[in-house]
Amino acid sequence: MADAYTLPAYDPGQRNPYLPYAATILEVITETYNIKSFRIRLDDEKAHREFAFEPGQVGQLSLFGVGESTFVINSSPTRKEYLQFSAMRAGEVTTALHGLQAGDKIGVRAPLGNHFPYKDMQGKDIIFIGGGIGMAPLRTLLLFMLDNRKDYGGITVLYGAKSPEDLSFMYDFKEWMARDDIKVVLTIDKEAPGWEHKVGLIPNVLTELDPGADNAVAVTCGPPIMIKFVLQALKKLGFNDEQIVTTLEKRMKCGIGICGRCNIGDKYVCIDGPVFTQAQLNKMANEM
Ligand SMILES: Cc1cc2nc3c(=O)[nH]c(=O)nc-3n(C[C@H](O)[C@H](O)[C@H](O)COP(=O)(O)OP(=O)(O)OC[C@H]3O[C@@H](n4cnc5c(N)ncnc54)[C@H](O)[C@@H]3O)c2cc1C
Ligand code: FES
Incomplete structure (x- = not known):
């Protein structure tokens, strides 16, 4: 567990955690009248290939001039072609997200947070x-x-x-x-x-x-x-x-x-x- 009152040590070798990756929406899936899924790929091919996350981790999706909100990465790390996020329309960011189409650009800060304890679940x-x-x-x-x-x-x-x-x-x-x-x-x-x-x-x-x-x-x-x-x-x-x-x-x-x-x-x-x-x-x- 991280100590909540200690800032994470600055590591100059690490990517600036405030800097979003530029990404392109490959496909928008209308799930329900108020939920859409977005399949995206990071624009930097190397970054996309090397992007690693664990099941349960989240990302911040950002829309220029609108803001940033949190969504779980709901694709699996075992399937690397795209990252999928699903957004229920709630407020400003999700309403703007719902207006986007394939080809549109968004920002992604990810992966963030911990993950499901999938190793402890093995054999169960x-x-x-x-x-x-x-x-x-x-x-x-x-x-x-x-x-x-x-x-x-x-x-x-x-x-x-x-x-x-x-x-x-x-x-x-x-x-x-x-x-x-x-x-x-x-x-x-x-x-x-x-x-x-x-x-x-x-x-x-x-x-x-x-x-x-x-x-x-x-x-x-x-x-x-x-x-x-x-x-x-x-x-x-x-x-x-x-x-x-x-x-x-x-x-x-x-x-x-x-x-x-x-x-x-x-x-x-x-x-x-x-x-x-x-x-x-x-x-x-x-x-x-
Ligand atoms: C770890 C995590 C994972 C998440 N994963 C998903 C996901 O996969 N899919 C998904 O759809 N959502 C997910 N969410 C929720 C999502 O981040 C929020 O619904 C987010 O607020 C939507 O952004 P928005 O700008 O559209 O809405 P906001 O403008 O933030 O508004 C969202 C709702 O909160 C209300 N609200 C706004 N401001 C305030 C305030 N100051 N105080 C109280 N209420 C307020 C609004 O009236 C509205 O009903 C996740 C959140 C977290 C923290
Ligand atoms: S401390 Fe900033 S979101 Fe958790």
Whole structure:
């Protein structure tokens, strides 16, 4: 863990962490009415080839004259052709991002933050529980695990949203549902015409699925109300706080532990996180 009150040592050999890479959007995917994904490539070919990140790390995307916001890199480090970011329209930066097209330029400061403890998860059963845009950080870890499939036990993915129109990454889900080495469950809150999957709130479907807690890790991300009830469900299913991993979306600015925008007590989400176990979050709870 980094000491939150010590600035990272200046290393003249390192790239200036405030300097964005120039990048070009290769493709824009409309996921839902308010979420778009952006596949980008760094303009400097060498920088792109050598760009290394870990599943769960984030980047700051910047738009000239608008600003910068934080997004998880939701492609996998095992697939290097492009970096993918998905943005839910929220405020100024995401609204401007949604107006961009293939060929447009953006800035990228990445990789930032810690990552999922994927090495500690080796040999274990993994249950992914995602809600809405919360599937984005899970996607990077899931793609990474599928590309290293033999290192992990059973993989179950439970993904839900309010309605079919609110589900992202359906191109992935089509592929994942066709595989016989992972179990995929989709759910929506209420019946909808033509819907052939589960209907029910994510925590209820999770309880029904009853994934074994023995030698398992649950990785979850979604709206706070979903997380609250998912945690309760996981506890009842026998998961302890060390077996539950999540990723926070606390507002970031510098992304490198300097500005103090993202701190929770003595932890900085941008360097100690954004990935935490529930056990770590419990210790931070009084400061949130
Ligand atoms: C580690 C991390 C990973 C993230 N990953 C993703 C991701 O993959 N995809 C994604 O879509 N988002 C992600 N986010 C969230 C995203 O960074 C924010 O939604 C970001 O604020 C959007 O920028 P914006 O300029 O469009 O919106 P903002 O202008 O920042 O506004 C966003 C929302 O916050 C409200 N708001 C604005 N200013 C304030 C204020 N001062 N106080 C309180 N509320 C305010 C606005 O009303 C609006 O509802 C991530 C955040 C973090 C920290
Ligand atoms: S300290 Fe600046 S965003 Fe974390």
